[in-house]
Amino acid sequence: MSVPHPHSTSRPQGFLGRYVFSTDHKVIGVQYWLLALVAVVVAMLLSVLMRLQLAFPTHTWPLLAKIFPTGMSSGVMAPEFYLSLVTMHGTMMVFFVLTTAPMGGFGNFMLPLQIGARDMAFPRLNMLSFWVTCTAFVVLMLAFFVQGGAPLGGWTAYPPLSALGSIAGPGEGAGMTLWIISIALFCAGSVLSALNFLATTLGMRCKGMSMGRLPLTAWAWFTTAVIALLAFPVLLAGGILLLLDRNAGTSFFVPGGLVVAGKLIDHRGGSPLLWQHLFWYFGHPEVYIAILPGMGATSQILSVFSRKPLFGYRAMVGALVAIGLLGFFVWGHHMFVSGMSPYSAIAFSILTLIIGVPSALKTVNWLGTIWGGNLRFTTAMLFALGFVSLFVSGGLTGIALGQTSLDLYLHDTFFVVGHFHIIMGVAAVFAMFAATYYWFPKMFGRLLHEGLGKIHFVLTLVGVYAIFVPMHIQGLMGHPRRYYDASNYTYLTAAQPWHVVITWAAVFTVAAQALFFVNLVWSLRRGPRATANPWEATTLEWTTASPPPHDNFTADPVVYHDPYEYSRPGAPRDYIMQNDPPGAFAEGSS
């Protein structure tokens, strides 16, 4: 019943129209993906600098003194410079990598294709979202170059110090102001993008694509969009209040009687805890904004390469929604040491532990999906399996940290750093790698090199565990995070050798990423050309050419099947595409 599609939207002409100010969701998806790639490289290099400092705190680095004449004059890192690295690494990774790539990158490119739409619901709004986000990144980068340098307050920017200006430290002046503006812009871009995702998912699905037939990836993007729509405005509100406290003399967050750097601060009555509430009301859901798309991609990829239907589709959708919903009721577990009522702490603790239920359900279903499957160990599959491993490793320590009594000891130690890097950072990054190896052929029309990819996977998996497991040990030793030189404290001498181990592991892991970038560049030019459906997958993005034409489909697709129909007994081949006509499967076609 699909009719030939008269080309209603002619492809825009000119470089600017096609690749820069494009309204094509595929171009915008690639733009987001490239932005995240730039951000991840910068943020990764910052982390290497931090690691050098932690492992060799008194070492002189003449070369670095030339690159950072103020932060590392005479070759030894200044404490303020270390803190600015912490802040910028965290901010870039959380916002411009973990939020940008899974949703803006892969979501933008794949959602319309997967639901059989020609584009997002509001293509111009989509373009605006990207450019606002890109501007936010530029503003953040500017913080490195202004008077005083980048901000020091960490990605959480706790007041009162973040609200006082340069009296609180060199980066807390112009750098901090730019940080707030950048985050405010990012909030605006993300909200616009989330709006588009919701309207697209609910209003642009092709014929036959009921919500019950959406691929798990689409469900994940949908849930993520709902979370983003509810969470980012709250951070924006917090940012506006913080900006007013800094620049307009208000006292939303700054209490009275505060003495900083020997000077009585002229504010009164504000509540630093108010920021913590606003921030974490956004901040915890933000964790799920980063990880849910990864869960979607993992579900997809495990099913494709196990040649089995996804185990428990409805339960998986329910778990996604449950995790997204519960995420809004647990922000207090970031504030157990803030002096909150123990009764509130118990409530937050129990709600936090409940998230373990849908999380465990997802893990069991992923294992159920690969159980007895006809496994194909492609690089994408390996990274998806790596995601499951990291999700379990990072999730279990989350249950430990969710206990108030344990958290009182572990709060603000390296245990927390190890925990959130494994689950929010590395697990999500593994899902992005999986998604990249899986969708690269669709995005660019060529396959990535599998051999290189597998080496990349093994080295990265070993590397990240070698980095982040020792951090848990340091945390148990009581090593606080954000200390720039642990060798100043005798009780931390036992933790210092671990810093050296972690730093070498980090250098090793960062070096291993060169394989990925070589693979990207080489495959873009020389990789084998991709057919429309190189993985023999079932969802709609694989029904159209690789890369897809401007209008996505030559004819409007009509969907007759569930998204994971693999190895159905009696079918002529081991997969049934969502738009295969009912009953009649053309043998061998793809």
Next chain:
Amino acid sequence: MSTGTLDPTLPDITTGGPPPARPPGRGNGGDGGGSGDNDGARQPDTSPLAIFGMWIALIPILMLFLAFVSAYVLRHGTGTDWVQGSVPRIVWVSTVLLLASSGLLERARRLAKQNGAFRPWVIGTLTLGVAFVIGQVFAWLSLTAQGVYLSTSPYASFFFLLTISHAVHVAGGLAGLVAAALWPERGWRGTPPATSVRVIAIYWHFLGILWLLLFGLLEIWR
């Protein structure tokens, strides 16, 4: 096997919320406006998407103000320096203007639905909307004339914060009203004039209700 013949035309019962905005089968919400091979008559009606998009857009705006309001409640409850103020008298006038403007726009929306002459009513809404903003500006000026600024007291901080944030959103609404007043009779990018009025009415009524809540918070809630 079994029933591979699930009818794709079955209504979608899994969708909870929105109206069945079965999409433009071709084209896409306004991407192809400039292309020449597109005859306007056959352009798909993008109204359901536009209306639905407007409804969704209210959610983040509501969340922004909810965050401000919870900050207000918390600061009011915990701060030791809270001195309750009240709104300048002109705010009562601008409140009435905003509510009246919603009434006019509702009339415009109903007329547009029946292909009636809705434009004068939209222009009336626009006039009252501008008057509302001018009223708010006078309120801010009257406060600063008394030496009350953003940083004078927590109440003043919140008064300026909430009213200015709301006025910024009203300014966006005014732009929308101008667009609706100028909307071509034959539609634009697949959206007929009735839809433009309907979309801006959703937003405008929302701002009216939001204003009543903020007004109640600033003037009545203690």
